Amino acid sequence: MSEDKTGITMMDAPIYLDYNFTAGSATSRFLHGLKQGVLIGQRCPGCDAVYVPARGSCARCGVATGEDVVLSDKATVESFTIVYIPIPGNPIKPPYIIANVVPDGANISFIHLISECNNEDVRIGQRVQAVWKPESEWTYAMDNIIYFKPIDEADIDPEQIGR
Amino acid sequence: MRDVAVISWAQSPMVGDAGALNEVELIMPVVQKALADAGLESVQDVDFTCSGSCDYLQGASFAFVSGVDALGAVPPIKESHVEMDAAWALYEAWLKIQMGQADSALVYGFAKSSPGDLPSVLSLQLDPYYLAPLWPDSISLAGLQARAMLDAGVISETDMAEVVVRSRGNARNNANAQLAGDVTIDELLAQPMYVSPLRKHDCCPVSDGASAMVICTVEKARALGHPYAVIKGIDHRIESNNLGARDLTRSVSTEQAAAAAGVAQGPVDIAELHAPFSHQEIILERALGLSEDTRVNLSGGVLAGNLMMAAGLDRIGEVAMRICAGEAGRGVAHATSGACLQQNMVVVLEAE
Amino acid sequence: MAELAAVVGIGQTKYQTKRIDVSIAGLVREAARNALDDAGLDWDDIDAVILGKAPDMFEGVVMPELYLTDALGCNGKPMLRVHTAGSVGGSTAIVAASYVQSGVFKRVLTVSFEKQSESNAMWALSNPQPFSPHLNAGAGGYFAPIIREYMRRSGAPYDVGIKVATKDRKHALRNPNAHLHLEDISMAMVEESPMLWDPIRFLEACPSSDGACSMVIAHESLVGDSPRAPAWIRGTAVRSEPTMYAGREEVNPQAGRDCAADVYKQAGISDPRKDLDCAEVYVPFSWYEPMWLENLGFAPEGEGWKLTMEGVTSLDEGGDTPWNCSGGVLSSNPIGASGMIRFAEAALQVRNDAGEHQVEGAKTALGHAYGGGAQFFAMWIVSADKP
Numbered sequence: 001m002s003e004d005k006t007g008i009t010m011m012d013a014p015i016y017l018d019y020n021f022t023a024g025s026a027t028s029r030f031l032h033g034l035k036q037g038v039l040i041g042q043r044c045p046g047c048d049a050v051y052v053p054a055r056g057s058c059a060r061c062g063v064a065t066g067e068d069v070v071l072s073d074k075a076t077v078e079s080f081t082i083v084y085i086p087i088p089g090n091p092i093k094p095p096y097i098i099a100n101v102v103p104d105g106a107n108i109s110f111i112h113l114i115s116e117c118n119n120e121d122v123r124i125g126q127r128v129q130a131v132w133k134p135e136s137e138w139t140y141a142m143d144n145i146i147y148f149k150p151i152d153e154a155d156i157d158p159e160q161i162g163r
Numbered sequence: 164m165r166d167v168a169v170i171s172w173a174q175s176p177m178v179g180d181a182g183a184l185n186e187v188e189l190i191m192p193v194v195q196k197a198l199a200d201a202g203l204e205s206v207q208d209v210d211f212t213c214s215g216s217c218d219y220l221q222g223a224s225f226a227f228v229s230g231v232d233a234l235g236a237v238p239p240i241k242e243s244h245v246e247m248d249a250a251w252a253l254y255e256a257w258l259k260i261q262m263g264q265a266d267s268a269l270v271y272g273f274a275k276s277s278p279g280d281l282p283s284v285l286s287l288q289l290d291p292y293y294l295a296p297l298w299p300d301s302i303s304l305a306g307l308q309a310r311a312m313l314d315a316g317v318i319s320e321t322d323m324a325e326v327v328v329r330s331r332g333n334a335r336n337n338a339n340a341q342l343a344g345d346v347t348i349d350e351l352l353a354q355p356m357y358v359s360p361l362r363k364h365d366c367c368p369v370s371d372g373a374s375a376m377v378i379c380t381v382e383k384a385r386a387l388g389h390p391y392a393v394i395k396g397i398d399h400r401i402e403s404n405n406l407g408a409r410d411l412t413r414s415v416s417t418e419q420a421a422a423a424a425g426v427a428q429g430p431v432d433i434a435e436l437h438a439p440f441s442h443q444e445i446i447l448e449r450a451l452g453l454s455e456d457t458r459v460n461l462s463g464g465v466l467a468g469n470l471m472m473a474a475g476l477d478r479i480g481e482v483a484m485r486i487c488a489g490e491a492g493r494g495v496a497h498a499t500s501g502a503c504l505q506q507n508m509v510v511v512l513e514a515e
Numbered sequence: 516m517a518e519l520a521a522v523v524g525i526g527q528t529k530y531q532t533k534r535i536d537v538s539i540a541g542l543v544r545e546a547a548r549n550a551l552d553d554a555g556l557d558w559d560d561i562d563a564v565i566l567g568k569a570p571d572m573f574e575g576v577v578m579p580e581l582y583l584t585d586a587l588g589c590n591g592k593p594m595l596r597v598h599t600a601g602s603v604g605g606s607t608a609i610v611a612a613s614y615v616q617s618g619v620f621k622r623v624l625t626v627s628f629e630k631q632s633e634s635n636a637m638w639a640l641s642n643p644q645p646f647s648p649h650l651n652a653g654a655g656g657y658f659a660p661i662i663r664e665y666m667r668r669s670g671a672p673y674d675v676g677i678k679v680a681t682k683d684r685k686h687a688l689r690n691p692n693a694h695l696h697l698e699d700i701s702m703a704m705v706e707e708s709p710m711l712w713d714p715i716r717f718l719e720a721c722p723s724s725d726g727a728c729s730m731v732i733a734h735e736s737l738v739g740d741s742p743r744a745p746a747w748i749r750g751t752a753v754r755s756e757p758t759m760y761a762g763r764e765e766v767n768p769q770a771g772r773d774c775a776a777d778v779y780k781q782a783g784i785s786d787p788r789k790d791l792d793c794a795e796v797y798v799p800f801s802w803y804e805p806m807w808l809e810n811l812g813f814a815p816e817g818e819g820w821k822l823t824m825e826g827v828t829s830l831d832e833g834g835d836t837p838w839n840c841s842g843g844v845l846s847s848n849p850i851g852a853s854g855m856i857r858f859a860e861a862a863l864q865v866r867n868d869a870g871e872h873q874v875e876g877a878k879t880a881l882g883h884a885y886g887g888g889a890q891f892f893a894m895w896i897v898s899a900d901k902p
Contacts, residue, residue, distance in 0.1 A: 009535035013296040015287065015575050019222035019278040024185025049761030055232065056187035059757030062206065062235025064191060081659030082713035095713075100660050107761035124667055158667065162761070164619070212755075219577045224570035225600055228887050232757050239770035242755035242891075243606055246571065246578055246598035255595065255610055261617035262517040264751075287577040291633075292538060295576070401584045401594040419591055501581040506594065 026054040026065060031140040037132060039071040041106045049107040053142075072104035073130035075148060076156045082119050097122055101148055102162040109162065112142075116149035125161065127153035167260050168384035168391035169487075169512065171200035172480030174374040177341045177468030180277040181371035186216075186226065189373040190233035190273050197269065197375035202387045206234045209377065210265035212242045213256045215249030215272040215472050219284050230273060241265070248272060248437075249374065250399075250475030250498035250508050256378060257397060266380045272473030273373035281369045281471065288501055290404065302366055304502045305440040306358045308411040313360055315412050318445050320360065324351040326441040327364045327466060334463025341368050341468040367439040367469040374473040376480055381515070392486035392494075392512045396424035399508035404501070411503055414443075417450035420509040421495075429513075431457045432491035435478035437499045439465050446504065447497055457495075461485065475499065479510050486514050520615040521738050521745035522862040522897065523622075524554025524731030530694035530847035533632040534725040539574060540586035543628045546727035546852075547587055550624065554731040554741040558588030561731070562620040567597040567607025567627035568851030569886075574633050587626060599755075601797070601886030603627060604728065604854025605893030608882070609751040611732050612895070616748070621734045628727035629849035655720055655800065657888065659712035662802040665766045666714065669805070671820035673714070676801035677705045680719045680845060682829045683798070687842025689830070689871035694724045694847040719801040719845075726849035728856045746862035746897040749879070750781030758888040771810040771885065774892040779812070782879070782896035788813045788827075791896070792877035793837045793864050795857035797884045799844045804828065808838075811883070830872065840864070840872040854884025858895055865899045 023031055026042060030053040033040035041050040042065035044058030051058065054065045080099035097119055100109035114122055116131070128148035138144045173196035175189060198205065206212060212234065218226045227244045236242065241264075245251045249272025256268035282300035289295045312318045325348060334343035346364075357363040384391040400416035400423075403409055421427070434457050438444035444466075448459060460466075462481045465474045475498020482494035493513045500506040526549025528534070534542055543566075551557060564587050566580045576582055580596035587594075599606040604627040611625035665671070684700040687693035697704075700718075708718040731741070738745045754774035756763070775787070784790045796811070798804045808819030808828070813836065826832030830840050839845070841860040844853050861882035863869040869877075879898040885891060 007536075011292065011296075013291065013575075017219075017222065017279055017284060021222070021278060022183050022185065022275075024188055025183045026188070027185070028183055044761075047761065051761070055229070056185055057191055057232050058760065059232040060235065060237040060760035060762070062191065062194070062233055064188070079660030079664045081656060081663065081715075082710070083656055084710045084713070098656060098660075108759055124664065158664075217578065218570050218572060224572050225887065227598065228600065228758060228890075231755055231890070234757075236756050237760060237769075239754040239756040239768075239773050241753055243597065243610065243753060244599050246596050247580070251595055255597075255613070258610075258613040258617045258619065261619060262613055264517065264613070284577060287571075287575060288581045290582055291574065291576045399593050399595075400591060401581070402590050403585050404582045405585060416591065500578065505581055505584075 024056050026056040029068060030054055034142065034144050035138055035140050037135065037138060039073055039103055041069045041071050043067040043069050050105060051108050052103055052106045052110060069105060071106055075101040075103040075128050076161050077122065077124055077126040077128060078102050078109045078161050079124055080114065080122055095119060101128060107162050112145060113147035115147040125155040125158050127151050127155065165261055166381045167257055167378050167394045168381050169376060169378050169394065169483035170384050170387065170389050170391045171197045171377045172484055173197040173200060174339050174477055174480065175372035176339045177370040177372050177470055179341060179368060179370065181275055186221065186273055186275055187229050187233045189275065190230055190271060193373045193375040194233055194271055197377050201377035202389060203377065206236060206240055206269055209267045209269045210241065211256055211259045211268040212240055213244065213252035213268065213270050215245050215247050215252040216274060217246060217472050219287065220274045220276050220279060220471060222279055248475035248498050248500055249473050250479060253376065253378065253476055253479060254397065254399060257394065260380060266383050268378050269375065270378065270476060271373060271375035272476050274471040274473065275371045276369045276471045277371050301502060302358045302361065304406065306361050308503045309360050309440065309442040311411045312442055317412050318442055320352060321348055322445060323365055323441040324348040326444045327351055330460060330463045330466040333461050334467035337462045337467060339468060340463050341370050343463060343467060361440065365441040367465045370469045372470045374470060374477050374480060376476060390487040392483035393515055394510060395513045396511035398423035401506040404505060406503060414446050414450040414504045414507060417447055417504065417507040417509065420507050421451045424509040424511050426451055426495055426509060426511055429493050431493060431495050433457065433461060433482060433485055433494040434459045435462060435464065435481045436460060436497045437465055437475050437478050439469060441466065443504055451495060475508060482512050486512055517616040518618045519735035519902065520612055520732050521747045522730050523733045523738055523741035523743065523745055524550040524556065525859045525863055526550030526553055526729040527692050527859065528726045529692055530724040530726035530849060532724065534630065539630050539633065540583055542630055542725065543583055543626050543727045544586045546729040547624055547626050550729035550731050553743060556731060556741065561588065561622060561624045563593040563614055563623045564589040565595050565597065565607055565611040565614065565623060565625040567603045567855065568629060569600065569603055574630055599886055599891050601850060602854050602884040602891040602893045603886065604852050604856065605858055605882065605884030606753060608730060608855050608858040609753060609893055609895060612748050612751055615732050615734050622737050623732050624729065625732065626727060626729040627852040627855040629851040630725045631723045631849065632725050655712035655715050658800055659715050661765050662714060662800065665802060665806050668766065669817045669820060671805060675805055675820040675823055676714065676719045677702050678823055679801035679804040680705045683839050683843045683845040685831050686840050686872055687846035690841045693842040694722050715800050721799040721844045721848040724847050724849040726847065726852055728852040728859050730859055743868065744866040744899065746865045747901050748895060749898045749902055750778040750896045752777035752894050754892045756890050758890055765889065766806060767810050767816060768889050770890055771892045774894050775811045778894040778896055784896065787811060788836050790879065791836060791881050792879055793840060793874040794881040794883065795841060795860040796838055797844055797854060797857055798839060799848065801845065804838060830874065837874050840869065840874055854893060857884055858882035862897045865897050
């Protein structure tokens with residue numbers, strides 16, 4: 001048996017684990033809404049803030065959000081970044097814009113893409129609207145909305161976004 | 164050392180699959196109940212909060228971050244987290260009270276183990292170069308330990324079945340238990356082998372759920388006017404991760420923790436032992452030096468329901484609540500982590 | 516009342532992209548052994564070990580404190596594992612301090628580490644989860660919009676981040692442990708580096724490192740057993756708030772402001788810029804220096820960038836309150852250890868032991884770490900002066 005004097009510096013030990021995810025009951029209601037082409041938020045019984053997607057609680061108050069609130073698919077850009085690097089497993093070609101958008105009627109933002117515009121024209125306070133996949137392709141997923149696109153409405157004062 | 168009081172403990176029902184509920188939805192009810200039972204309105208009324216959980220159980224990094232969403236942590240709170248059973252979160256909170264940085268604390272643990280294959284996940288607790296690539300799961304390792312004990316003649320299969328009979332029987336009085344009922348030794352020994360020499364009933368179930376506890380100084384407990392149990396001794400020790408370097412028929416680290424916590428300094432009326440496998444309960448009884456007068460695992464123990472990352476805290480809660488109810492004057496709680504009882508905590512609780 | 520405790524030993528590894536010469540156990544043991552040597556102690560002199568690291572998925576080892584107990588001489592002793600996201604290194608040091616300040620233990624070892632080369636941190640941070648849009652663009656994608664909002668509010672010039680990135684890499688040239696040693700670093704070089712997440716350029720972001728950091732913390736009664744000057748722990752504080760809630764202030768988080776106020780009060784700091792000689796602050800993206808200058812009360816809101824541009828935080832420019840003389844997170848980032856490195860570097864400064872990156876005559880220093888969505892904060896203040 002020949003003796004290899006060089007040190008072993010790396011070995012492969014792949015780890016495969018399967019998980020059955022559950023969304024949580026609050027998020028499930030949001031996903032059912034998406035299947036119908038509707039954004040559903042939930043109102044906190046403590047502070048009246050509307051969360052979307054609701055994740056089970058108002059994190060401020062530590063209580064379960066209850067009442068469903070149907071939101072507009074128009075939204076305001078709270079902030080954004082232009083991403084220049086490819087993300088492993090992500091089919092979107094850089095540079096692309098991801099933004100925190102606050103849907104009308106909600107008090108919190110979520111992350112989505114902005115498209116159908118020049119990247120350099122995107123700004124905080126800009127008005128945008130969801131562009132949906134064809135109805136036949138709707139499933140229980142956030143990417144039923146392909147992206148948000150700018151619309152011809154006056155910008156919102158940054159201090160007033162989500163208030 | 165300052166005496167620290169356990170004043171409330173809340174546990175969700177231990178179920179095999181919590182279904183659509185996510186972690187936040189599991190945590191909120193027990194946190195709210197533990198605070199309410201302590202006579203407190205919100206997390207803002209305690210000086211410190213600490214939790215225990217494990218990312219790999221739900222298969223995503225930063226599992227504990229969503230836990231903060233369940234608390235009402237606005238304005239911001241003094242908070243920390245251990246990637247361990249919440250019994251160690253209690254230990255961190257206990258230190259904060261000892262050093263005078265807190266007079267009260269909320270401790271909670273949670274896990275939704277059902278989404279993954281828990282015995283395989285726990286396999287990744289082993290040496291990542293030599294052992295983990297072979298995927299020895301937690302049940303197989305416990306089987307090695309049980310085999311070592313049987314072959315050494317320190318236990319019999321009947322002894323193991325007796326543990327299960329007692330667990331199932333006691334669990335009939337535990338509304339949160341997952342497994343309970345009247346079984347006999349003969350019925351159990353007639354069951355087929357699962358991972359030899361373990362039968363399925365020798366192994367704890369996998370449970371989803373959460374638990375929360377409020378602890379505080381004895382002075383504060385008196386002011387709140389609730390019954391409470393006092394932590395008189397608490398210690399935790401770890402031993403080698405290399406199973407081949409350990410005598411698996413003993414739990415040396417439990418013996419060390421028991422001595423440091425002062426278990427032998429008085430009679431032990433009740434004990435709650437975190438023994439995920441039937442034979443481990445016997446090891447622990449011996450390591451703690453318990454006599455036949457001690458009533459063990461009146462809740463059914465983790466063989467009746469096993470909230471990973473909260474099961475150790477639950478043992479402390481079970482003993483404390485029985486002391487609060489006047490069912491016992493002095494008790495011992497035990498928590499464990501790792502394969503074959505690698506790491507162990509021992510807590511001595513007394514009535515005031 | 517808390518007992519007095521001090522840092523009596525500090526050990527670090529060299530930070531670099533890949534430490535292929537050591538296993539995970541070898542890496543943590545190297546840092547721990549360095550800390551023990553520094554403290555003139557051996558494994559038997561240690562009562563307990565407190566371990567910190569960021570998510571287990573970074574290395575694929577579940578609860579690695581179990582595996583690492585042998586390497587850290589912990590058999591038969593207490594072991595505790597802390598995980599508070601990016602702030603974990605700081606939180607771990609604070610938990611370790613509480614082991615001694617509680618009066619329960621006399622001398623403990625604390626270690627934190629990350630060996631990012633053994634897994635894929637980018638994946639572990641943003642592995643696709645069902646039910647959320649697959650837009651995870653790493654930590655930069657999360658923090659870039661917050662930085663943009665800071666720029667809008669403060670009206671800061673575009674090159675503040677470039678200045679910070681340059682300054683910290685110049686500091687790193689003085690620190691042999693630092694991962695990045697960019698000899699010809701300049702503002703132009705940073706500005707010309709590729710944009711990653713606008714406004715964050717490649718050289719305005721932290722690297723990904725392997726490394727470990729360790730400290731020995733001793734009770735007042737045992738401080739004399741170690742040869743080096745002690746760094747007395749004058750205050751420790753943590754604060755947490757949820758990632759997202761309606762009306763959350765993300766640019767200048769309340770948790771950070773509250774945490775700073777708490778630790779300053781304990782240490783008797785009334786004006787941080789005046790009373791602190793230097794600070795090691797968790798700045799993984801360049802713009803977080805001006806943001807934290809404001810959050811930590813070194814400058815009024817909206818004016819932190821002015822201190823940066825005036826050179827107040829630069830050792831090379833003779834600033835009055837140098838920040839991150841070690842090179843900071845921008846120069847070395849073994850995630851789980853990054854917070855502890857801040858705490859340990861603060862201790863090195865006050866014991867006048869930081870070599871080429873020493874702030875002359877430093878007596879009192881701040882160590883700072885943050886994590887999650889800038890929602891978990893851990894801070895301590897150490898001093899050459901015994902309280």
